Amino acid sequence: MPETILVTCATGNVGPHAVAELQKAGATVRALVLEDDPNIGRLPEGTEIHYGDLGDPDSLDAALDGVDGVFWMWPFFALDVTTAPAVLRKIEAHASRIAVVSSVGVHIGLEPVDNNCHAYLESIVEKTSLDWTFLRTTGFHANALGFAGQIRDGGVVHFPYGAATRTSVHEGDLAAVGTAALTQDGHAGQKYLVSGPEELSQEGQVRVIGEVIGRELGWQDIEHDDARRAMVDTGWPPSYADGALDYFAMLTKEPEVGSTVVADVTGRPARTFRQWVQERPDAFR
Template identity: 75%
Template sequence: MTARNVVLVTAATGNVGPHAVAHLLDAGARVRALVLRDDPNIGRLPQGVEICYGDLAEPDSLDEALEGVDGVFLMWPFFALPVDTAPAVLKKIEAKARRVAFVSSVGVHIGLEPVDNNCHAYIEHLLERTTLEWTFLRTTGFHCNAMGFAAQIRTGDVVRYPYGEATRTSVDESDLAAVGAKALTSDGHARKKYLVSGPEELSQAEQVRIIGEVIGRELSWQDVEHGAARQAMVDSGWPPSYADGALDYFATLTKEPEVGSNVVEEVTGTPARNFRSWAAERADAFR
């Protein structure tokens, strides 16, 4: 890939997208961000990116964004959009691009997520049947998932959530984006299935304790029971099969910590950032 080749980032204004754009720009790529017309979060995107309007639900709307691209940093917004249009979207990508870095999940890596759950494993399955040079970023949870605790921490000292003892190897979303940017702008990553994790094992309750230390307050954890948590997730829009998958996985993580890897450092040359440094950077969101 030459330094000024064009890379399209999907789900560009979410948690990972702006970091992906920033790392790709740093690598010298010309970067396009795919955004919905009424996207309220467009301001999150770094300067220097080209905005392309398009909707993954309408594959033909991607034609302009895909014109002349070499790579796609592919994320599918599973909670907002079913995968019905994914085969047509991948056909469009295959017709134009050479490389794809797809943000997948640790659930696929450990065999917990079946292809017929219409989630990450399904898109991997589709990509494996293309001629694209794909790289799968099978990520653990993101540090920023802890933003889910923020509203409770701002208004009290107790976080009520399921499975406080679930121990994860969460990754900084910027580190994940950096791995994907490398995969799209350097050689040697085709057909690799990377397990991307952070550098440490921390339970959810430990994450909350660290947030408390960072903001100078003593915080505690109170478990919400599985059934009540499932109902709350479904009520807030989670497809039931995704809620079951997530909660069952969290239950297993109370017995055995999540798997981890050194992929961030191996691929980017920079050690993965720990949760405390993420929390320190985001401290104001918890005050």
Template identity: 45%
Template sequence: MSGQILVTGATGTVGRQVTAQLLEAGVEVRALTRGPAYLPPAVEQVRGDLSVADSLGAAVQGIEAVFLVWPFASAEGLEAVLTMLAEHARQVVYLSSAAIRDHERQAEQLIERSGLEWTILRPHAFAANTLRWAEQIRAEGVVRGPYGQAAMSLVDERDIAAVAVRALTQDGHAGAVHELTGPHSLTQAEQVRVIGEVVGRPVRWAETSVQDARQQMLARGWPAEVVDGILHAQAEMTLGPAPVTATVEEVTASAARTFRSWVAEHAPAFRALT
């Protein structure tokens, strides 16, 4: 490519993998950071803040494309950022989600009208989200929560990144919306069972009431509308298996990684301390 690729969210779950895979592909990577970040030495770190479009001047100079993570619960301010990006870059790959929340839908619409060549990624639930259970599993071998039968097609962050890298470096993805899943639908209870099988100890799901779960999330400071949105989504997931797409394999020519393989690579996080 004639210019660098700018990666936003380069220290995040997906952005870190995008950065690593771009480097493996021999691409020059620039990371937008608000302060010093632990990234590979080959990555050029440039200070800037997506919430302040005027701070992005140095970051966008000479770039060819952008991997865009918009880490805000509103699309406010995105149009100004896209205007600046469009003055320098040719292409944007945006990490949305399969939930397509209101702000994500607004972001997608702004990107489609930005004048940039665009690709949108809509991953389903991240396998990495199960790390929120790690403390319970280490301490008790039990995960407590509502909707144990909520089904999800968990996707490995490396597969999301692999699709992003193909879209950033290869032709054929302009105007594409890629819905990304893992290869299997697993209920939350089944996910917990798989974790136990991999780490070599019994781990079980203990069903709790929706009311208790709601109060616990509110006590952690989560906004009520966010809590209710999560619980409503989980209730809908109990209605049947989660959808599974073949997009990862179609784009990367490699089968999507299984949740079991993801757990095997992160097993120390779930093992009891001795």
């Protein structure tokens, strides 16, 4: 029977991929979108648009009416988790399955449950009757878009911890694992560590971008405290900036953990960072 799935945070980095993957799997896909969302054009044709705000649980009723599953992401930078329990009660009243985008930080025990973050979402979902799957993702390849301005404007990226080595993941691969969890049996109760196929430092990412766009690029480490100030000035909550920078510092000594979950669950290899850049070289030109 065809499934009807609601995707939250639908116009962000992951959302359009989630919509596309679910459509490919034969689902009817609804996208939860804020009114006046400037990025609505990112959604594939055939997406049912439902306006609603995760900060206002009652605004979700129409979007949830008749759904079988929810691809649940929380917009942590825009909204704290105060309304998450009420949103989850609404989801539980309609759906039977949920795929929750969580974080590698939970997987390695770096996120306390009382933090305003992914561990809290997992803790409340575990108490529901839903068939849940947690997608504990590493950083997205798309995080490198944060380097694009400096690459275009001079070609030297100033950021801390160039040696921090990650196993970043293609947003489409994360979406494909979530799609499997929502449309196939056998994934309920899984806490998947979702990563890319390789270890690559931040500085190495910039080198790969340079190779793909045919320019020599540079990296300049900046001080932890200067980076923190800049992140907070651009809207990062201070606790998130501290968490990210301390994590990067740790990853200069010990590479991020990785997994074969993408290949195991989807049956095709996880895409490398180079493949991701090759899909969008103009983002860095």
